[in-house]
Amino acid sequence: MSQNLHPLAAALDETLEACPSAAFSLLSRKGRAIYFPSKGILGQSAQAKGSALNATIGTAFEEDGTPMRLPSVMEDMPLGPKALLYAPSWGRPELRKRWQEMEVEKNPSLRGKSFSLPVATCALTHGVSVAGHLFLDEGDQVILPDLYWDNYELVLGHAYGAELVTFNTFKDGGYDVDALLEKVNAPGEKKVILLNFPNNPTGYTPTVAEAEAIQKGLLKAAQSGKKIAVLIDDAYFGLVYREGVEKESLFARLVDLHENVLAVKLDGATKEDYVWGLRVGFVAFGGKGLTPEALKALEAKAAGVVRCTISNASNPAQLNLLKAFTSPTYAAEKAEKYATLRARHDKIVSIFAAHPEYRESFEPMPFNSGYFMCVKPVGVEAEAVRQELNANFSTGTIVLSGLIRLAFSAVRLEDLEKLFANIDAAVRKLRGA
Ligand SMILES: Cc1ncc(COP(=O)(O)O)c(C=O)c1O
Known part of the structure; x- marks a missing residue:
């Protein structure tokens, strides 16, 4: 440990080292050194506070x-x-408490399990960054699927020097759990995994059976001595549209799994509550063997990172959200927006059923949740299709990893037919068919 370690950091580290969880050994050098300047x-x-003269x-x-x-x-x-x-660096206390209650309401299997109070961040991007600060040293590997949100490259690769190591996302129309576990079980004791469900860009969430397989595989790896930090990006939480798909966060399966597994929940209001510009997210910790004092120590470290990066998340935004989260109409309002997005998902499913000929132009990737779905053009480069759609069909799409990503969250129900008809026509035109 560095000789220059601040006494407050040393005290937090001692608490973490003394508990049965592997959390301390998963911390980066910066993660060990950070403290909240209390x-x-x-x-x-x-x-x-409360003094007559302040x-x-x-x-x-x-x-x-x-x-x-x-x-x-x-x-x-x-x-x-x-x-x-200013809001406190930790976040407004009443909002943190309410968000934690909501995490349990949304993930009933968290009930009775212990995990930290969430610390407020400047939305999910900053939450990912806080996790990078705490757990990644230059050159450390982060295991993630090959279809991932591209900003992880900047937030974890550029900013912390982490190496992004990918595994195959899909196999036989489902999640390639074996490919994930192969990377986890590769040589090396410390493993940092980053999983995002519903996923950006694919709009895929594992089925219940796949989630169970991930849980079992991580348990086995932990039992064999791997020390695993699982960063769980729940940005699109709650937007699952099909039966048999896991509805709860992976966090709920991992918070009491094994002493060698530390679960880090990165979530927030951005996408779930349709407040992209408000910039409020949260980071919370859970793991078997984390004592209440150790959970507090992790919170203090996260709040220390907040203090050294953004100082504190927006107070007006936190006040606004707290008001919404305690509003009697909040649940009904959310259900209505969910129904809007779900109707678009269902519509896409019915469009594909009604147009088997589209399969000659593009292959839809598995999707069941979130804001997005992806298609893979047949016989022509995705980028060429994107440019053709832009230039001649007045249709904007994103190309990532050879796939065309479609944000159906942003397309009106009545325009979805046209969207896929345009893609089909663009592919056929490019192929000269
Ligand atoms: C998977 C994923 N994580 C995090 C973020 C960032 O969210 P925020 O706007 O809350 O920073 C996004 C935004 O696109 C995302 O898709």
Whole structure:
């Protein structure tokens, strides 16, 4: 351990090292060194809270004691002046508590299991970055499927020097669990895995049987001595449209699996609650053998990373979401949006059933959830199809790993027929058929 380790970091590390979980040995050098500066400006300010005279933190107050503010700013700030103040680096306590309750409501098998309070991040991208900071040293490998969200390359590869090691995503129309486990069981004790369900770009979530197979395989690997951090990107959580598909987060299966498995849940409101620009996400930890003190230590480390990167996530956004999450109409509103997206998914399924000839132009990849699905053009490059669609069909798509990704989340139900007809026509045109 570094001689320059801050005493607060040393105390957190001691707590983690003393517990039966492998969490400490999974931390990166930076992860071991990070701490929450509870004795600095933030800690001293917290101690002075409620003082008659408060000359602590760098915020400004009017002569009447309310937050200093510009009328032009307040014109569009219905949450009032309190929204202008900082949120804690950990996130607003009542929001963290509510989000944790919601995690249990959405994942009933988490009930009664212990996991940390979520720490608020600047949405999922930052959550992934916090996990990179805590668990990845330069040159460390991250195991992930070959169909992945491309920003992992910047967030984990560029920023932390991690090497992205991919496994085959699909086999025989399902998830290639064996390919994942092969990478996990390859030489090396420390393994960091990144799994994202519903997946971007494929819109695939494992079936219940596949999720069980992942769980069993990870248990076996852990029993054989592998120390495994599983980063679970739940960005599109809750948007599962078919029976037999796993509805809960993999986190619920892993939080009490084995002392050698640390589960890191990265989730947030962005996609689930249709608030892409609000920028509120969360990171939470769970794992067999993590004592309540060890969970707190991981929270403190995550909050330390938040403090050293963005200081704190947006307070107006956190206030807004807390209000929504406690609204009596929230559940019904979410059900309505889910139904809208599900209808689009179902429509795509029915379009494929009605147009068997489309199979001559493109092969749909397995999909059952989320915002996206992918098709693989037959006999022509995906990029050529994308350009043709753009140039001559007024149709925008994304090409990733040789596939065309379609965000049906962004296409009206009534336009879906046209979308696939255009792809079919573009492929046939390019092939000269
Ligand atoms: C799989 C996945 N993770 C994370 C993110 C980032 O989400 P956020 O906007 O909350 O940072 C995205 C956004 O596209 C995503 O697809």
